[in-house]
Amino acid sequence: MHFQSWAEFWAMGGYGLFVWLSFGSSYVMLAALAWYSHYQHKQFKRQLSAKLAREKRIKQYQEQAQ
Amino acid sequence: MVTLGPFLKRELRLLARQKADWLNPVLFFIIVLSLFPLGVGPEPNLLRIIAPGVIWIAALLSVLLAAERLFKDDYRNGVVEQLVASRQPLLAFVLAKLLANWLSTGLPLVLLSPLVALLLNVDMPSFIAMLLTLLLGTPLLSLLSVLGAALTVSADKGGILLALLILPLYIPLLIFASAAMEAASMALPYHGQLAVMLAMLLFALALVPVAVTSALKINVS
Amino acid sequence: MFKWLHPYAKPETVYHLCGRLMPWLMGAALLLLLLGNIWGLAFTPPDYQQGDSYRIIHLHVPSAIMSMGTYSAMAIAAFIALVWQVKVVQWSVLAIAPIGAVYTAIALITGMAWGKPMWGTWWVWDARLTSELILLFLYLGVIALSGAFSDRQTGAKVASLLAVVGVINLPIIHFSVEWWNTLHQGASITKFAKPSIDPSMLWPLLISILAFKILMLALLCVRLRTAILVNEQHRPWVKALAGD
Numbered sequence: 265m266h267f268q269s270w271a272e273f274w275a276m277g278g279y280g281l282f283v284w285l286s287f288g289s290s291y292v293m294l295a296a297l298a299w300y301s302h303y304q305h306k307q308f309k310r311q312l313s314a315k316l317a318r319e320k321r322i323k324q325y326q327e328q329a330q
Numbered sequence: 331m332v333t334l335g336p337f338l339k340r341e342l343r344l345l346a347r348q349k350a351d352w353l354n355p356v357l358f359f360i361i362v363l364s365l366f367p368l369g370v371g372p373e374p375n376l377l378r379i380i381a382p383g384v385i386w387i388a389a390l391l392s393v394l395l396a397a398e399r400l401f402k403d404d405y406r407n408g409v410v411e412q413l414v415a416s417r418q419p420l421l422a423f424v425l426a427k428l429l430a431n432w433l434s435t436g437l438p439l440v441l442l443s444p445l446v447a448l449l450l451n452v453d454m455p456s457f458i459a460m461l462l463t464l465l466l467g468t469p470l471l472s473l474l475s476v477l478g479a480a481l482t483v484s485a486d487k488g489g490i491l492l493a494l495l496i497l498p499l500y501i502p503l504l505i506f507a508s509a510a511m512e513a514a515s516m517a518l519p520y521h522g523q524l525a526v527m528l529a530m531l532l533f534a535l536a537l538v539p540v541a542v543t544s545a546l547k548i549n550v551s
Numbered sequence: 552m553f554k555w556l557h558p559y560a561k562p563e564t565v566y567h568l569c570g571r572l573m574p575w576l577m578g579a580a581l582l583l584l585l586l587g588n589i590w591g592l593a594f595t596p597p598d599y600q601q602g603d604s605y606r607i608i609h610l611h612v613p614s615a616i617m618s619m620g621t622y623s624a625m626a627i628a629a630f631i632a633l634v635w636q637v638k639v640v641q642w643s644v645l646a647i648a649p650i651g652a653v654y655t656a657i658a659l660i661t662g663m664a665w666g667k668p669m670w671g672t673w674w675v676w677d678a679r680l681t682s683e684l685i686l687l688f689l690y691l692g693v694i695a696l697s698g699a700f701s702d703r704q705t706g707a708k709v710a711s712l713l714a715v716v717g718v719i720n721l722p723i724i725h726f727s728v729e730w731w732n733t734l735h736q737g738a739s740i741t742k743f744a745k746p747s748i749d750p751s752m753l754w755p756l757l758i759s760i761l762a763f764k765i766l767m768l769a770l771l772c773v774r775l776r777t778a779i780l781v782n783e784q785h786r787p788w789v790k791a792l793a794g795d
Contacts, residue, residue: 267593277603279668286607286664287588290614290657294766297653298577301773308780312793477716481709485699494695495713498688499720502727509731530723541716544633548708 333418337426345434351399352434359392359439363449374451381450382511383504385460389439390471390500394493396435397475400427401483401546410483411550420543428476428539436468452515459514463507466527473531473538474499480545502530562779563788565639569772576769580762587613587758595752607665609756613763615658615679618686621651621767625693626718629711639775641707642782644714645697646774650767652690658683678732682725689717703782 267273276283345352366384367377404410413423443464447457478496485491510523591609598605625647632641662680663673674680693710700706783789 273593276606277597279602279604282604282664282668283592283606286610286661287592289660289664290610293653293657293660297650298770298773301770301777305773305777305780308777309793312780312784312789316790316793481696481713482699484702484705485696485709486701487699491695491699494688495692498685498692498724499716501685502720502723505727505731526727537719541712545709545712548705548712551705 333422334426337423338429341426341430342433345430352396352438355392355396355435356438356442358395359388359442360445362388362391363446367450377451378453378456378515381452381456382460382508382515384450385446385511386463386467386504386507389464389468390497390504391493392439393435393468393471393475394478394496396431397472397479397496398492400431400476400479402479405483405549410546414547414550420546421539424476424480424539424542424546428472431476432469432472436464436472439468440464455517456511456515459511459520462524463510463527466524466531467503467507470503470527470531470534471500473534477538477542477545480542480549483546484549503527506530560637560639562639562783563786566776566779569776573769573772573776576765576772580766580769583758583762583765587755587762591752591755591759595755598752601669604665604668607661608752609759611658611661611665612756613760614654614661615683616760617763617767618651618654618658618683620764621647621654622686622690622714622721623718624767625651626714629714632711633708633715638782639779641704641711642778643771643775644693644711645707646771646778647767648690648693648697648710648714649774650770652687652694654763654767655683655687655690659687676732678729681728681732685724685728686721689721693717 274280274284363384366380370376370380401410413420440461443457443461446452447460452460474496475492478492481495482492506523506526510520510527513520513523588609592606595606597603625644628640628647629644631637632644659680662683666675666677666680667673693714696713697706697710700709780789780792
């Protein structure tokens with residue numbers, strides 16, 4: 265461990281703003297990309313199964329009507 | 331190569347009928363150039379300093395403006411599709427388009443360059459450099475914008491998209507062309523920049539027609 | 552070799568392969584990223600010239616390297632997609648592009664945050680920053696082009712073509728920007744002195760680079776799976792998958 269205390273670690277030798285700004289924004293962007301990719305996947309699966317269920321219901325209804 | 335003649339004749343006839351297609355970009359070029367002195371002030375020395383960049387950016391934009399409609403009509407009325415479907419080599423069509431595009435947008439810029447030099451207070455050595463860079467650079471502009479037009483021919487939203495795609499590819503040309511003019515204004519030799527521009531032009535001339543034909547094929551399939 | 556590769560061109564196989572690999576890749580990427588960054592942030596000595604601000608290197612360099620690496624991966628995929636018309640590869644071109652764009656954006660932002668204490672301004676028209684910016688434009692062009700067509704297949708193919716054109720252009724752009732930068736070198740700009748990196752700083756950096764690489768693969772797996780589902784939604788196997 266190079267730093268003596270937590271306070272010193274957060275201060276980063278006076279460059280704290282820049283260091284934590286870049287680390288923070290990078291992590292946020294990576295997390296957003298990962299979350300969004302995951303969300304798109306889940307969303308599409310949900311939409312597709314909803315669509316399939318709807319088609320199935322329509323088919324059942326048509327069979328009943330006959 | 332045998333078929334290049336009829337295609338070129340057709341393109342030129344179309345241009346003669348639709349004058350707005352090539353007159354508007356030229357007008358745009360002049361208007362953009364005259365906006366700059368109004369924006370940054372009419373100080374002759376300042377104008378001389380910014381002239382290389384301004385002239386080349388205006389040239390880029392005006393050629394881009396002309397490129398948008400390049401393949402649109404032929405795509406809509408099915409000419410491109412017919413050409414792809416028939417066993418006609420598409421290359422002749424593409425080369426005719428390229429040549430017609432340069433004749434209608436690149437050449438007017440070269441011819442207008444004395445007027446531009448007057449407007450922006452460009453001195454004689456820089457003017458000669460400007461003429462040379464325009465002669466070498468406008469064919470390259472035409473090549474790249476034809477490529478962009480072919481890529482976006484069946485896209486739903488053309489205009490802005492085309493600019494977004496092609497402007498980054500113009501950057502090397504912009505850098506070398508304005509550097510040559512700058513060197514000329516400081517009475518330095520600029521053969522190097524011209525040679526690089528020529529190299530880029532030949533390189534693009536070898537590859538772009540192939541890319542354009544495959545882009546057209548993708549767009550009609 | 553093609554016989555061996557052939558089953559992997561089948562979307563269903565790729566879908567399940569990606570699904571199996573993804574958790575491992577994501578876990579490894581997270582672990583390595585945390586390890587590399589914590590090591591780099593807390594357990595290495597500060598640079599004798601730049602103090603602690605140099606610690607941004609642990610994000611800047613990996614993202615910059617991988618933004619270019621991702622572009623070349625995308626261009627190779629695009630080339631394969633155009634020549635051999637492999638559907639899965641075609642979709643992966645579009646799946647990679649946003650990852651590369653985010654990496655490029657990270658490289659730009661960290662570069663700016665590093666430039667502020669070093670150069671005194673947030674943005675300097677430095678050769679490397681400018682090239683990165685143009686790379687971002689190229690990525691955005693590929694993404695915008697792929698979304699502009701009503702026919703998804705045409706969009707993917709045209710975007711692949713643009714990616715190949717871009718990769719041919721990229722070295723030309725890079726060298727012309729570098730040359731332009733030497734031409735316009737202002738007196739106030741002091742370049743980063745190329746330091747010979749101390750091994751104690753090198754290891755966390757290498758780990759972070761590896762982490763970004765694996766993270767790219769993990770994200771590609773997620774995105775490619777979505778793309779496969781979207782494009783194959785009328786196939787029986789997808790219906791069976793979504794049905795239950």
